[in-house]
Amino acid sequence: MKKRSGLLLTGATAVMLAAMALTTAAAQNRMGGLGTAAERWETGAGESAEGVKTAETAVAVHEKQTVSPDHVTLSFAGDISFAEGYANMGYYHSAGNDITRCISSDVISRMSSADIMMLNNEFTYSDGGKPLSGKTYTFRAKPQTAANLEKLSVDIVSVANNHVYDYGETALIDTLNTLDAYGVPHVGAGRNLEEAKGIVYFKANDMIISYVSATQVERSYVFTKAATETSAGVLRTYDPAVFLDVIRQAEATSDFVVVYVHWGTEGASRFESDQQSLGRQYIDAGADLVIGDHTHCLQGVEYYNGVPIFYSLGNFWFNSKTQDTCLVEADITRDGVQELRFIPCLQKGCRTTLVTDEAVKRQKYAYLTSISSGAAVDENGVIHSTAGN
DSSP states (O other), rough: OEETTEEEEEOSSSSEOOOOOOOHHHHHHHHTSOOOHHHHHHHTTTOOOOOOOOOEEEEEEEEOSOOOOOOEEEEEEEEEOOOTTTTHHHHHHHHHSSSSGGHHHHHHHHHHHOOOOEEEESEEEESSOOTTOOOOOOOOEOOGHHHHHHHHTTOEOOOOOSTTTTTTTHHHHHHHHHHTTHHHHHHHSSSSSHTTOEEEEEEETTTEEEEEEEEEESSOOSSOBBBBBBSSSSOOOSOOOHHHHHHHHHHHHHHEEEEEESSSOOOOOOHHHHHHHHHHHHHTTTSEEEEEEEESSSEEEEEETTEEEEHHHHHHOOOOOEEEEEEEEEEEEEEEEEEEEEEEEEEEEEEEEEEOHHHHHHHHHHHHHOOOBEEEEOSSSSEEESSOO
């Protein structure tokens, strides 16, 4: 059980409901014809239209109390690694294996103040497996380090990335088992394709919020195996067809859809045309917010049809390099994102800290604006669309 801002949360309280994956129901819901997704799930409302197959499966919905009765605050960070043999974990061990000495208390407090907190689990949890032959960097963490996620108030992780399979299928399955044992929901990989396509649902303020994830990277040579009907792996979106179907299902069964995607080119601060094309397809399929990672640096923001795409959050706590990073917060209602905030942080010397100097914050806001398209960050860190699209 976690406490956030004095509110006792139910954590991963499982409510078994029937998910009605109906395109027509989703359209009617957006027009108010079927009420909220939460109401439809509670009542089982909705009928399949002719030619539309109704998929009914038992789904766990993680219930959350919220700080505000008017909106839900979602928070996101980028890549984190607990992999042994790298500088950040050397610092962690020298700090008494205390993650709160590696990520500053004000950053953790900000993470904890959100209603739902998500980041990218950029490694595998296992004591087994073998490093993939020919891969330069392979990341494997001790399973017990998954306890750090609760200390950081993390509610859900993406495992759709190019390092979760670094020690092969056995270690990937160990990762999924570890996260399950620690009660951490995960998206973007699975023991088979159906699991990898799995949608995670939260209920907050009578809204059903869905999370989906996939990876586009390793575009030339693929080390990280895609999940199949009979083998474990990640959900890939180099060809987005399968992932777009997942997003459509999420849109049909929830009030708000979060897409968290691993994409882009490492070290590229400007988002690329393939990312833009994918992001827009995700929104056309039903995404209400698109959050990216993988590039190990910040990338900018743009809006498409009124929906924000934050292309990359960069490294959150990953190595010893000095790099800009951030938290991103979104206040949401059934009408979409009401406010999107950029919370600048700094990774330096194997620690991640909050940027508090006002002049430095303004510099970070100006930088993010400079690498964005049709979006700008104001003096309070709030991101606004500046374009008509």
